Amino acid sequence: MAEETFTQSQVDEAIAKAKTNWKKEYLKPLQVELEDLKGKVPKPKTDAEKALEQREKKLFDKEVSVELKANGLEAYQGIISPADKKGLDDTIKALNKVHTDLKINNSFTPTDKKKGTDSYDVAKQNGDTKGMVKSIFGFNK
Known part of the structure; x- marks a missing residue:
């Protein structure tokens, strides 16, 4: 391989050309x-x-409190935290449904007394x- 010699001006020109090319491409x-990206960064909020x-x-917290009290659900005050009015309405509907279902399931439901199984009914059927x-009088044992 033959060595090439360059003058200082040729080296400076090659460096300048490479630098311009790098600036343009990269x-x-x-x-x-x-x-x-700077335009997309959110600006800090003012006081x-x-x-x-x-x-x-x-x-909004006061509105949540009032709505819960109006629907008789103030016991759920600290438990729920809806993000907006629609979420609050949906939550109240769901809680009312659960509350109603619990009332129905926990209410008194009479059990049918089966006729003919105690000794009085058996004796009555037989005459x-x-x-x-x-x-x-409880003597039947």
């Missing part, structure tokens, strides 16, 4: 992408915006008056 697209959000949250009297 640096420029990265800078454009960086600017796009006024933070205070407004806190007031809105307190107001045994002595057996009927004995079963009333």
Whole structure:
């Protein structure tokens, strides 16, 4: 291999050409992408915006409390935390359904007394008056 010698101006020119090419191919697209991403980054909230959000949250919490009390579900106050009005309405409907189902399932349901199984009914079916009297006074054992 033969060695080539370059002058300083040729080296500087080659470096400048490579640098321009690198800027065009690599640096420029990265800078454009960086600017796009900077535009997408959310701006920090001001104190006024933070205070407004806190007031809105307190107001919504009060609305949740009032709605729960109006539906007789204030016992669920600390348990549920809906994100918006629609979520609150859906939650209240679901809780009312569960609450109603629990009332129905826990209410008194009479059991049918089976006729003819105790000694009085057996004696009555057989026409045994002595057996009927004995079963009333508990002598039938």
